[in-house]
Amino acid sequence: MAYIISDDCTNCGACEGECPVEAISEQADKRVIDADTCISCGACAAVCPVEAISEE
Ligand code: SF4
């Protein structure tokens, strides 16, 4: 189980700095979570201003 970022993402970057394992990276239109790296801590979801991050 990993967290995923929906298309609601505005690419603000707030979540990226919260991830303890650097699983979040910037793509052209949104941030993306590497499912193999994510430890499902939820830290990113807690700071997303548009609630674009949820558990898979
Ligand atoms: S749930 Fe935790 S480990 Fe997974 S991407 Fe978010 S901050 Fe990183």
Ligand code: SF4
């Ligand atoms: S905090 Fe939310 S809106 Fe901002 S980059 Fe992360 S997923 Fe996208």
